[in-house]
Amino acid sequence: MTLRPMMAALALLLALALGGPVLAQNDEGGAGGYSEETLQQFVEAHSGVLAIRDEYTQRLQEADDREQAMALQEEANERMVNAVTDTGLSVEEYGEIARAASGDTELSERIQDMME
Numbered sequence: 159m160t161l162r163p164m165m166a167a168l169a170l171l172l173a174l175a176l177g178g179p180v181l182a183q184n185d186e187g188g189a190g191g192y193s194e195e196t197l198q199q200f201v202e203a204h205s206g207v208l209a210i211r212d213e214y215t216q217r218l219q220e221a222d223d224r225e226q227a228m229a230l231q232e233e234a235n236e237r238m239v240n241a242v243t244d245t246g247l248s249v250e251e252y253g254e255i256a257r258a259a260s261g262d263t264e265l266s267e268r269i270q271d272m273m274e
Contacts, residue, residue: 192255192265199245200255201272206241207252210234 192200214234221227242252259266 192258196247196251196255197269197272199247200252201269203242203245203247203252204256204269205273206244207238210237210241 211234214230214237217230218227218234221230239249242249247255255269259269
């Protein structure tokens with residue numbers, strides 16, 4: 159992956175992680191066509207991303223200066239990318255599933271059930 163797409167992927171991942179619940183619901187139908195295995199990978203990745211977000215939110219609030227905050231943000235991004243890719247998903251696939259779940263009630267509910 160070149161630097162520009164990697165930075166875009168990192169920005170997306172951080173936005174998804176810091177932006178609150180990814181699995182907002184609306185009334186569009188369908189289940190996204192994702193396999194159970196792929197959704198399980200997403201659930202595992204999302205749980206890891208949320209844990210990292212929680213850890214780094216506190217650390218960022220305690221940062222002494224902008225430089226330290228930026229270093230922590232970079233570290234968090236790297237860990238989030240690893241949390242996703244360690245499951246076998248790419249950052250792009252993770253983002254695609256997250257976006258699909260935000261627009262698909264059935265898919266969102268399926269993922270939420272798997273997270274419980």
